[in-house]
Ligand SMILES: Nc1ncnc2c1ncn2[C@@H]1O[C@H](COP(=O)(O)OP(=O)(O)OP(=O)(O)O)[C@@H](O)[C@H]1O
């Protein structure tokens with residue numbers, strides 16, 4: 044069988060809060076394969092974001108191992124981690140996290156600049172992904188000149204611009220109304236179906252979770268359930 | 282990230298900076314402007330002085346009443362006279378003149394008095410240093426030269442020779458030869474304009490006694506002496522001193538006059554000037570240092586403020602070195618902009634200062650007035666220094682920024 048894209052093996056994350064130790068993850072083991080659309084669900088404080096941050100190489104496990112594309116992230120150098128963050132994964136945040144004084148275009152192109160891609164190629168790619176999310180007419184707007192849904196689409200475009208295999212979305216619709224939220228989810232689903240991206244999405248909205256084909260449920264830092272979504276099979280329509 | 286891209290991001294950061302950053306830049310501007318202005322003035326001064334030094338023969342001695350003191354200012358350039366009396370007033374008078382006449386090493390001497398007086402041209406008024414000179418010998422002894430007209434001659438009485446600035450810049454209209462100035466209710470005709478930028482007025486000493494109220498007739502402030510042989514100034518000085526001590530009934534210990542050579546006073550003056558320049562430069566350097574602290578402060582705040590952005594950049598693939606470079610260049614740019622503006626202001630200031638000082642004061646300051654020298658070199662150095670200061674001040678904040686953990690940075694609000 045093919046090697047999974049993401050492997051979490053008995054992952055612990057313990058935050059030290061002064062004297063007290065707060066375990067955010069307590070022995071999480073999950074495997075995610077190429078082409079999966081996984082929804083991570085669970086109550087607030089169950090450790091969803093913590094888990095997500097480790098898959099995105101933003102944080103390190105206290106114990107256990109996280110393998111991303113067969114690399115143990117705890118063993119990677121700082122600069123390899125940067126490359127991983129830039130190339131292998133694309134992050135979509137609840138609060139969009141765009142840089143305020145850069146236009147949509149500049150925001151989307153930024154990851155390519157860190158990868159030192161040639162300008163001509165980078166610009167071409169940037170326009171391409173902005174078109175993909177339907178923002179070709181808003182390229183030179185600042186984030187403050189865009190609606191929440193548009194800003195989130197800019198951040199989706201940014202996560203796509205380096206052609207990563209994995210898209211990580213931490214409550215991508217959390218700050219949006221239900222209609223706009225649905226649009227964003229549908230964009231993600233399209234990426235999954237049509238572009239073959241692997242998508243990991245955190246949500247506590249079960250209405251949105253149903254777009255994923257597998258649900259991983261966390262509670263108090265432990266995986267309590269992994270189930271397939273019968274209505275949404277992998278490679279369904281295509 | 283490529284270098285030019287980092288540079289663009291750093292520049293963008295400066296351009297989008299809050300007023301606070303511009304105030305920081307202002308700190309550097311002031312520091313650099315002060316340094317550039319002072320260094321330029323000092324440089325101009327040095328050039329001016331070395332040209333003066335070349336111009337002045339070493340054959341001039343200056344005699345004053347009173348115990349010896351450092352002769353900082355040349356003849357005719359002291360502030361006020363030296364008529365201050367201690368218990369018994371010590372003065373130079375005809376007895377000394379007679380004594381000098383008997384010294385064989387002396388070629389000629391010029392008895393002088395000088396003081397401040399108000400001068401009027403039509404309805405305008407100004408204050409200048411009036412020096413009364415012996416019209417018979419002054420032209421022969423002084424190192425000044427006329428640009429227009431002539432020097433004073435033995436037969437002159439109601440005429441004056443004026444410094445370059447009196448003719449040009451002192452009054453609204455430019456003055457020429459044969460124009461009239463009123464000094465203490467007496468009318469004088471200008472016969473010569475000196476080839477300098479001083480605001481001194483020279484007139485026959487007999488007239489000066491009339492014009493300068495507090496001077497007692499027959500008493501001189503200074504006697505300027507020209508020796509016969511320039512190579513034997515020391516000897517002439519010793520002989521003159523001995524002769525004067527004899528006539529004034531004083532010994533080496535109770536000596537109540539001072540005799541200095543131009544060489545000496547020039548050296549003393551240039552020494553004082555250079556230490557003054559050093560002192561002012563040190564003050565300006567402190568201003569620059571304060572500016573540097575300002576940059577460091579702004580950089581720390583800016584890193585704090587941009588924590589979230591740093592987190593975002595890291596989450597999308599920025600290396601530590603990318604962040605470091607962006608912030609370091611941001612600091613360098615603040616320094617550069619500050620340095621550039623500072624150099625410009627400093628240049629303007631150093632051009633302005635001499636004329637400001639020249640019209641309100643003379644004496645020593647009119648030496649400054651003769652100009653400043655802003656060199657390309659000093660501007661390049663100022664820029665390099667301020668860029669360096671920016672980077673040095675920004676180094677620690679930039680390093681801190683680069684070491685931020687992505688999760689922590691993203692969490693920051
Ligand atoms: N930096 C931190 N320092 C201390 N405790 C933390 C830190 N980050 C997370 N925690 C704790 O770890 C636990 C899990 O947090 P996490 O953010 O992963 O929850 P979550 O499932 O994403 O919740 P939500 O749905 O509200 O976003 C919480 O109890 C939280 O308080």
Ligand SMILES: [Mg+2]
Nearest residue numbers: 091092093213
């Ligand atoms: Mg969360």
